[in-house]
Amino acid sequence: MNRSDKKIVLITGATSGIGQASAKLFAQNGYQLIITGRRKDRLETLSEELKKNYNTQTLTLNFDVRDKKQVDSNLKNLPPTWKNVSLLINNAGLAAGLSEIQDGDNEDWETMIDTNVKGLLYVSSCIMPTMIKNQSGHIINIGSIAGKEAYARGNVYCATKHAVEAITKSMRIDLLPHGIKVSSVCPGAAETEFSLVRFKGDTKKAKQTYQGFDPLTPEDIAETIFWVASRPPHVNINDILIMPTAQANTSHILRK
Numbered sequence: 583m584n585r586s587d588k589k590i591v592l593i594t595g596a597t598s599g600i601g602q603a604s605a606k607l608f609a610q611n612g613y614q615l616i617i618t619g620r621r622k623d624r625l626e627t628l629s630e631e632l633k634k635n636y637n638t639q640t641l642t643l644n645f646d647v648r649d650k651k652q653v654d655s656n657l658k659n660l661p662p663t664w665k666n667v668s669l670l671i672n673n674a675g676l677a678a679g680l681s682e683i684q685d686g687d688n689e690d691w692e693t694m695i696d697t698n699v700k701g702l703l704y705v706s707s708c709i710m711p712t713m714i715k716n717q718s719g720h721i722i723n724i725g726s727i728a729g730k731e732a733y734a735r736g737n738v739y740c741a742t743k744h745a746v747e748a749i750t751k752s753m754r755i756d757l758l759p760h761g762i763k764v765s766s767v768c769p770g771a772a773e774t775e776f777s778l779v780r781f782k783g784d785t786k787k788a789k790q791t792y793q794g795f796d797p798l799t800p801e802d803i804a805e806t807i808f809w810v811a812s813r814p815p816h817v818n819i820n821d822i823l824i825m826p827t828a829q830a831n832t833s834h835i836l837r838k
């Protein structure tokens with residue numbers, strides 16, 4: 583059954599992992615989709631797949647969330663049929679490196695701060711005015727267990743996800759008078775391209791991250807995001823922390 587009545591959802595970072603799985607689930611449930619990411623070929627392949635499988639209308643926007651000019655030129659003047667975004671999923675994000683703070687690479691720090699914090703703000707600032715004008719909308723920020731606690735060598739990544747937590751709480755207060763819901767979905771270890779990116783293409787290290795236990799899948803998170811997005815108008819889910827059963831917190835994973 584179509585539960586959405588052709589709402590428009592904008593998903594950042596839809597070329598992989600959680601964003602891609604969410605795109606498929608929202609398409610399956612009758613949403614129109616704006617999907618974004620830097621890898622154009624992947625956006626196009628996904629758009630074709632969504633059209634073929636679900637007859638979904640998709641707008642693909644190829645930009646880097648760190649670049650304010652690119653964000654503005656893609657999102658500030660959306661075509662009239664696409665501008666009434668009712669759901670924004672701020673998902674684009676990454677970890678770069680896993681080093682003790684004294685050994686941290688300054689470029690990695692900038693990449694994480696610019697993507698996870700500034701990128702989320704740049705995208706939101708383009709979409710909030712229309713939501714405010716419409717006096718309705720929903721923003722779901724993808725946080726992390728790393729935004730709830732700090733772990734060894736997680737330093738700057740943890741800081742960016744703590745920032746997402748603070749921004750989410752603050753957005754909820756500021757947008758309250760405008761009828762806009764604000765939520766966060768915060769996963770523990772989910773097997774996506776996350777570790778491949780963190781370890782800069784080192785497939786062995788990426789694989790080891792998820793060895794000996796069942797991590798979350800991107801689909802687990804997509805289902806959670808969809809559930810948060812599909813509550814009735816009078817219900818907002820402020821925050822969900824979703825973990826693999828085998829992971830108690832960032833430092834306790836039960837591996838076989």
Ligand code: NDP
Nearest residue numbers: 595597598599600619620621646647674675772774775776
């Ligand atoms: P993936 O690496 O599989 O996906 C990340 C997505 O973000 C890609 O689509 C990528 O697209 C996009 N992205 C990254 N940098 C940029 C950029 N500068 N501009 C535009 N898009 C960008 O990882 P996940 O699916 O796991 O990550 C999604 C979110 O979930 C992130 O915010 C991450 O921090 C969070 N998270 C992940 C967890 C995990 O264990 N996997 C746990 C908790 C939270 P492209 O490269 O094409 O630009």
Ligand code: 8X3
Nearest residue numbers: 726727728770771832
């Ligand atoms: C990703 C989860 O624990 O690898 O946000 O930082 S963790």
